[in-house]
Amino acid sequence: MTARIVMVCHGSTEALHRAAFPLDEGLDEQGRRQVADAARLFGTGSGRSLCGPSLRCRQTAAGLGLAAEPDEGLRDCDNGHWAGRTLADLQGQDPEGMMAWLTNPSAAPHGGESVLTLVGRVAAWLERRHQEGGKVVAVTHPAVMRAAVVHVLGTPPEAFWRIDAEPLSQVRLTAHGGRWRLRLSPAS
Template sequence: MSSLRVVLVSHGATEATRRAGFPLDEPLLRTAVEDPGPGFGRVDAALCGPSLRCAQTAAVLGIDAEPDERLRDLDHGDWSGRTLDEVAVADPAGMARWLTDPESAPHGGESVADLARRVGGWLDDRSLELARTVAVTHPAVIRAAIGHALGAGPAAFWRVDIAPLSRTTLRGGPGRWTLRWIVPGTG
């Protein structure tokens, strides 16, 4: 049985990652990618989330990545552009629901469960012709992919911390993913 390899690279640091905020489509900080680290070896497909920060990270890493809409960040709706602390003060009940109920989206955006379904579908759609995929994406997407690989689903989402520029490698294929390793990033 053939195996796929998917390397998920978390985008570099932005103003939102530095201030614990819900991001807008913002650029990388100027110092976000000082050392791009090792290359990726053979790559059959290079993808990235459709945001500016993912495209910029891919470019700095020397990856000619094609945007993929299913690798977009979790939609934070009304909370976009605000910090966690600001939202916790303005909408404590909504924040509590969002952190404890994966199906909840009180902010007018996307629920963690919806994100998990989207990312799980993307993973399970990987093709053997694209056996080695590198995707520059968002920490939330990588958390959802890890939850899918481990069979833990959205319940595991808040149990995983993804640093900027970390690399998460998954092996396997539809319905049989394995977390191979996580290389720490800069966070």
């Protein structure tokens, strides 16, 4: 059975501009414009539409014209007690925790998910999609997209931090015969 997944990163938010671990926030003005501009690229098409349960994912999906069902497997990384705090603030108050988070995939100094746990959760989500087959458009978070790429390419989890996922960027994945492939798309 073949599964095709187009993962789409949610639009811009205030936390992104502040370099902060987000709370459940909506899109900012720039994000709403980005989504409106990109909506023409998304047709209703065939297949299923899913989104992370956060407000920013639901707003992005709706703005793209997708009747997306919230899916807990697409939720953002749980950043524990760091949620709402900026990187600069944490670097000043918890530099050891920040260093552990950025260098050790099994570390979760914030009390939330480690990168390793996130990659495992996303791998399980991908396996369910593979078993179901068909086409899925999934609006989600940068961390979830990075985790999917790490899993699909079989890279060490340390590679997680070397992957950028900008607002409305896409990752196209195809599974056939038990193997995932990542497809790079031309710029639109």
